[in-house]
Amino acid sequence: MAKMTKRHAPQVEAGVTRCPACGSSSRTAYFAVTAQEHGGISPDGKPYTHIVRRRTVCRNCGQHRVDRCYENRVKPTDAEKSS
Numbered sequence: 662m663a664k665m666t667k668r669h670a671p672q673v674e675a676g677v678t679r680c681p682a683c684g685s686s687s688r689t690a691y692f693a694v695t696a697q698e699h700g701g702i703s704p705d706g707k708p709y710t711h712i713v714r715r716r717t718v719c720r721n722c723g724q725h726r727v728d729r730c731y732e733n734r735v736k737p738t739d740a741e742k743s744s
């Protein structure tokens with residue numbers, strides 16, 4: 662059996678998004694996910710390199726929305742690109 666060194670990775674809360682129309686957090690699976698390369702400072706004061714937008718539909722009232730989040734990504738190495 663191959664030995665793998667598994668480092669403990671803490672889990673971090675990313676938050677739950679809600680429907681702007683009815684406030685429900687129940688939604689369909691994300692679709693039309695896009696990542697736009699755009700640097701700046703997020704609303705909570707953290708630097709970011711990408712704006713990620715995910716479309717979803719509220720399961721309660723059918724309202725479409727885009728869940729937007731900010732990610733600070735480093736450029737992938739060649740090894741990561743090929744995987």
Ligand SMILES: [Zn+2]
Nearest residue numbers: 680683719722
């Ligand atoms: Zn709704």
